[in-house]
Amino acid sequence: MFLQRLSLQNFRNFRDEKVEFPEQGAALVGDNGQGKTNLLEAVYYLEIFRSFRGARDEQLIRFGDGHFRVAGVLEGAGGAERVEVAAGYSRDGRCKKVTLDGHEPARVAEGIGRVGAIVFTASDVEIVAGGPGARRRFLDIILSLVEPGYLSALQRYRQILAQRNGLLRNGASLPELAAWNTGLVETGSEICRARARWVAERQASFARYCQRISGGQPTDLKYSPSVPAPSESQGHSAAGGDEWRQAFREEIGRQSERERRRGVTLVGPHRDDLNFRLGDDSDAVGLRSFGSAGQQRTAAVALRMVEAESLRAARGWRPIIMLDDVFAELDPPRAERVVGLLGAEEWGQVLVTSPKPSEFGAMGDSLPKYRVVNGRVRRL
Amino acid sequence: MSVIDDLASEFARLPGIGRKTAYRLTHHLLKVAPEEACRLARAIDAMAERVRRCSICHNLSESDPCEYCSNPARDRTTICVVEEASDIRAIDSSGGFRGLYHVLGGCLSPLDGIGPDELNVESLQSRLDENVREVIVATNPSVEGEATAAYLHKILDPRGIRVTRLARGLPVGGDLEYADGVTIAQALAGRRVI
Ligand SMILES: Nc1ncnc2c1ncn2[C@@H]1O[C@H](COP(=O)(O)OP(=O)(O)O)[C@@H](O)[C@H]1O
Numbered sequence: 031m032f033l034q035r036l037s038l039q040n041f042r043n044f045r046d047e048k049v050e051f052p053e054q055g056a057a058l059v060g061d062n063g064q065g066k067t068n069l070l071e072a073v074y075y076l077e078i079f080r081s082f083r084g085a086r087d088e089q090l091i092r093f094g095d096g097h098f099r100v101a102g103v104l105e106g107a108g109g110a111e112r113v114e115v116a117a118g119y120s121r122d123g124r125c126k127k128v129t130l131d132g133h134e135p136a137r138v139a140e141g142i143g144r145v146g147a148i149v150f151t152a153s154d155v156e157i158v159a160g161g162p163g164a165r166r167r168f169l170d171i172i173l174s175l176v177e178p179g180y181l182s183a184l185q186r187y188r189q190i191l192a193q194r195n196g197l198l199r200n201g202a203s204l205p206e207l208a209a210w211n212t213g214l215v216e217t218g219s220e221i222c223r224a225r226a227r228w229v230a231e232r233q234a235s236f237a238r239y240c241q242r243i244s245g246g247q248p249t250d251l252k253y254s255p256s257v258p259a260p261s262e263s264q265g266h267s268a269a270g271g272d273e274w275r276q277a278f279r280e281e282i283g284r285q286s287e288r289e290r291r292r293g294v295t296l297v298g299p300h301r302d303d304l305n306f307r308l309g310d311d312s313d314a315v316g317l318r319s320f321g322s323a324g325q326q327r328t329a330a331v332a333l334r335m336v337e338a339e340s341l342r343a344a345r346g347w348r349p350i351i352m353l354d355d356v357f358a359e360l361d362p363p364r365a366e367r368v369v370g371l372l373g374a375e376e377w378g379q380v381l382v383t384s385p386k387p388s389e390f391g392a393m394g395d396s397l398p399k400y401r402v403v404n405g406r407v408r409r410l
Numbered sequence: 411m412s413v414i415d416d417l418a419s420e421f422a423r424l425p426g427i428g429r430k431t432a433y434r435l436t437h438h439l440l441k442v443a444p445e446e447a448c449r450l451a452r453a454i455d456a457m458a459e460r461v462r463r464c465s466i467c468h469n470l471s472e473s474d475p476c477e478y479c480s481n482p483a484r485d486r487t488t489i490c491v492v493e494e495a496s497d498i499r500a501i502d503s504s505g506g507f508r509g510l511y512h513v514l515g516g517c518l519s520p521l522d523g524i525g526p527d528e529l530n531v532e533s534l535q536s537r538l539d540e541n542v543r544e545v546i547v548a549t550n551p552s553v554e555g556e557a558t559a560a561y562l563h564k565i566l567d568p569r570g571i572r573v574t575r576l577a578r579g580l581p582v583g584g585d586l587e588y589a590d591g592v593t594i595a596q597a598l599a600g601r602r603v604i
């Protein structure tokens with residue numbers, strides 16, 4: 031599937047803009063603040079119906095307007111299948127509306143993942159170098175896209191967590207706490223199991239990408255759950271739902287005194303983390319604290335690559351790859367190897383942005399160029 | 411404020427009715443024959459006057475005990491627990507249940523300050539004499555409804571009562587009130603011990 035046409039109405043600094051893209055993709059050039067990232071944000075909005083920059087829907091509406099609409103026409107190979115994914119949001123009523131070929135799915139969540147797209151951004155390094163929240167958010171997005179039932183388990187888990195914390199804050203009776211534990215364990219275990227399995231499946235490929243980008247050191251990706259992982263010996267990918275539920279229940283039992291004292295839920299996937307470790311097993315160090323900026327950027331790009339790989343496996347088509355100003359951040363040999371990797375593998379359409387056309391390197395030569403100026407897009 | 415504004419602001423307090431609809435309803439009543447408006451007023455008046463909470467099950471009814479609690483043909487071994495009195499109509503018209511009811515008055519929600527003491531839990535416990543063998547928890551499939559079911563199981567199970575939950579199949583997050591009869595009857599038939 032590739033994005034054949036994109037129309038933007040009152041989205042960020044676009045007033046009413048229609049752009050067509052060829053199957054291979056486009057290189058978007060333009061000075062800072064012209065709308066390049068806004069355009070990629072709009073495309074990815076059609077994938078998850080949220081901003082990848084973490085902006086609220088309200089902030090995506092063009093200043094002074096009351097609503098925005100984004101629509102994309104996606105086409106399969108040879109024009110085989112065509113689907114229009116559209117989304118809009120209006121300020122009054124705070125109402126989000128999603129349509130697939132004009133039909134509104136029963137729930138917004140049913141519409142996600144129809145585009146099949148990945149965004150690489152310069153701030154991805156925060157996933158590796160920043161706090162654990164960004165790493166959980168990364169896992170939640172990819173798993174919501176590839177794992178059936180994950181998003182609904184996550185939504186229920188968050189609601190239960192908020193209720194249970196409310197209860198703990200105000201001093202809970204034991205049977206009441208136990209009543210919330212049931213749902214917490216049920217939904218939380220589903221999340222843990224999906225995360226553990228995803229990391230186990232993608233570990234080897236993550237290490238391979240790191241090596242190919244940096245030209246050296248092995249880097250390991252490891253799931254670090256708040257619930258002690260069951261059956262460590264066989265690697266936790268092997269653990270099923272029952273094992274996770276049991277481990278979760280036991281840990282809640284162990285922590286219950288502390289939880290009641292502190293008035294907050296101390297166990298569960300909301301406290302999980304991902305670890306990036308550099309070097310051989312015996313003297314491996316954490317990339318987050320001890321990695322160089324270059325090593326951290328390498329890991330961030332590799333993480334996006336495995337995300338793309340996972341999406342491709344789940345969807346059965348090549349995802350759209352979007353690269354937002356990433357080459358400026360990488361040193362030239364690394365940048366070249368990333369371009370090489372992107373060229374070597376079976377990815378779909380590529381949308382790449384940069385203020386300087388020279389930074390596209392080899393990639394820019396093969397893609398048609400578009401200029402973005404003050405919310406207008408023009409093919410060069 | 412005029413009497414027109416008065417009535418419109420009363421309408422606007424009803425669920426699902428905004429200011430615009432409130433004025434539309436008011437002007438509609440001004441257009442129809444006066445008898446028709448008075449008939450509506452009398453129906454509301456009679457309802458407010460005569461409908462009470464059943465002192466046994468908290469259902470809304472003109473008689474106390476309500477028509478279910480006082481009906482000797484109902485099966486007294488099973489009590490179906492619902493969140494609101496309006497759920498009873500949905501379940502009963504499905505034809506899948508012939509026992510008694512108990513209205514909780516909501517479900518557990520610590521964030522809204524609703525614990526067991528805010529619900530009709532104690533009166534449920536006091537109804538559980540030696541006749542009652544099963545309690546079917548028909549709270550909504552929301553996380554709050556599920557937690558309420560788990561809570562009732564925690565406190566009733568030690569008393570040797572079979573606590574069951576409707577089978578899945580009801581729209582998640584959807585209200586029981588809006589589910590169709592066939593779906594409800596199937597959910598009742600497929601109920602499981604918690
Ligand atoms: N809601 C909005 N309405 C209008 N303009 C916006 C809105 N949000 C951001 N902008 C404008 O978009 C521009 C930033 O666009 P962006 O796509 O991030 O630039 P770049 O081309 O450097 O990637 C800024 O000029 C900003 O003022």
Ligand SMILES: [Mg+2]
Pocket residue numbers: 063066067068354355
């Ligand atoms: Mg930008």
Ligand SMILES: [Zn+2]
Pocket residue numbers: 464465466467468469475476477478479480
């Ligand atoms: Zn009654």
